[in-house]
Amino acid sequence: MGTLIAVEFLSLDGVMEEPRWSGPWFDDEVARFQFDNLMESDSLLLGRVTYEGFKEAWxxxxxxxxxxxxxxxxxxxxVSATLTEPEWNATFVSGRVVDAVRQLKADTDERIMLEGSATLFNALYAHGLIDELRLMIFPITLGSGKRLFDETGQTKTMELVKSQLSPSGVAILTYRPA
Structure with missing residues (x-):
């Protein structure tokens, strides 16, 4: 069974959208955390918007x-209902997304990293498909923007398994479902 690890940038007030605001706090420890996450991953799971942004930049x-x-x-x-031409080492997840990701996890022993992709995150989180949640919480409030957790009223208990604080004040927290 594969492991799905969500890695997310968050402001103190939970905003994750377009984390260009994270730059002033992106120190060596945050960079190392991101580097280690990527190097230990076997594949990425991305929503269309995140995929298109990454594909343009990387x-x-x-x-x-x-x-x-x-x-x-x-x-x-x-995950996309509109893209039709796979590029940049991509395959498309189609059909019922939750079922497709459940099958993807069942078909592998690999570590799959989910980055960004709030809508996809919430769908998978609601169905218990996120095995680990790695948050980088930056010392800034933004007041508005897309938040990681939607307002579906779900209550889930998480267990903190690791915490660290970067020199610039970024709290790096790793949780697993309790």
Whole structure:
């Protein structure tokens, strides 16, 4: 059974949309956390909007550490009802998304990383398909924007399994369903 790990950037007030605001706090420890997440992943699971943003940015990027090479090489499972031409190592997840992701996890022993993709996150979270949640909480409030958890009124208990604080004040928290 595969493991689905959600890695998310959040403001203190829970906003995750377009995390360009995270730049001032993106220190070496946050960079190492992101690097380690990517290097230990076997594939990515992305919603269409996140996929299109990544596909625009990463193919033209290079770095001596190999982050961009890894990002470009990883297989990507993309949830989209509108895209038809797979590019950038992508396959499309179609049909009933929850069932398709459940099957994807059943068909592999790999680590699948979900980044961004709030709508997809909430659908999978509601059905208990997220095995681990890794949050980077940045010391800023934004007041508005897309939040990670929607307002469906779900209550779920999580167990904190790791915490660290970066020098710039980013709280890096890892949770698993209790």
């Amino acid at each position: 193919p033209a990027t290079s770095d001596p550490q190999g982050f961009a090479d890894r990002m470009n090489a990883l297989p990507k499972h993309v």
